[in-house]
């Protein structure tokens with residue numbers, strides 16, 4: 001990734017706060033997530049430091065890594081997503097200030113003892129994704145987690161979600177076979193062992209900082225005012241829709257045990273996935289209006305918007321939308337970005353530019 005345009009007018013600081021915050025983000029567990037900004041953190045950290053402020057909203061939180069960076073930079077962060085599992089990850093590592101899973105917690109969950117005989121995951125997903133032992137582990141782990149409360153429960157669920165994501169090739173649940181098995185150890189480690197590692201990783205991420213909160217919901221229902229708002233919506237592709245639930249529905253189901261076994265499942269699909277959750281940001285037909293409304297909603301805050309060159313609308317339209325609500329065009333940083341999620345069909349779209357639009 002290289003900066004092709006030193007677009008910021010103000011000098012980038014080498015301040016210790018930025019450096020210290022970036023060091024802290026190294027403790028954040030890596031979840032492969034479409035559109036995640038792990039590699040943009042140094043640039044974002046400098047932008048956030050320049051804009052300053054005390055409160056920040058991250059309403060498309062995803063993996064949660066940008067919220068975590070903002071907390072490390074001293075902001076009181078409100079983190080949101082319309083999916084449940086990103087909210088659980090944020091509660092475990094952002095809202096949580098001091099609590100960790102104990103070794104007894106981890107042992108209790110990973111031992112595989114099923115407290116109440118539940119088997120929703122084993123019976124629904126038998127023959128798909130995981131071995132029978134791994135599926136049985138997920139049921140038994142949830143039978144233990146069901147007795148836990150507060151931050152320890154969030155950390156345990158976050159560990160289960162991360163373990164399942166790491167055991168699935170490319171971290172997505174769109175295919176059932178091992179077509180993308182590249183022999184990595186993490187794909188073969190029993191899920192109970194993977195869980196232990198992930199529990200250690202989430203524990204290491206816990207740090208004390210400004211009070212933060214997390215909410216589940218559509219961006220349009222975010223209520224409050226913030227000094228800084230970081231917008232990282234789904235990038236609407238020129239063809240097809242951008243649908244997070246299509247890729248991550250298993251993690252979503254796992255984060256609340258398929259709403260205690262009541263979630264609506266598409267029984268006729270080979271994967272038995274959860275039903276789609278359409279969002280106006282997922283489609284080229286509706287994203288323009290959704291972006292305009294979101295920018296208007298946060299026009300009183302400093303806005304930082306992430307977007308990609310391989311998506312709709314284009315850069316000129318985006319800067320125009322921001323000018324409409326802010327009265328002037330934003331600064332733009334352009335970074336070359338290599339996407340991990342290209343398939344063969346979209347290989348020509350793998351190389352793209354990543355924009356960061358800044359409107360103080």
Ligand SMILES: C[S@@+](CC[C@H](N)C(=O)[O-])C[C@H]1O[C@@H](n2cnc3c(N)ncnc32)[C@H](O)[C@@H]1O
Pocket residue numbers: 033034035036037038059060061062063064065066080081082083086217218219220232233234235244279280281
């Ligand atoms: C590009 S990802 C965010 C990535 C994140 N910044 C990171 O670094 O991991 C977009 C996120 O927006 C969420 N999302 C999609 N539509 C939404 C909506 N209408 N309101 C709130 N969240 C939404 C998705 O669930 C997804 O997690």
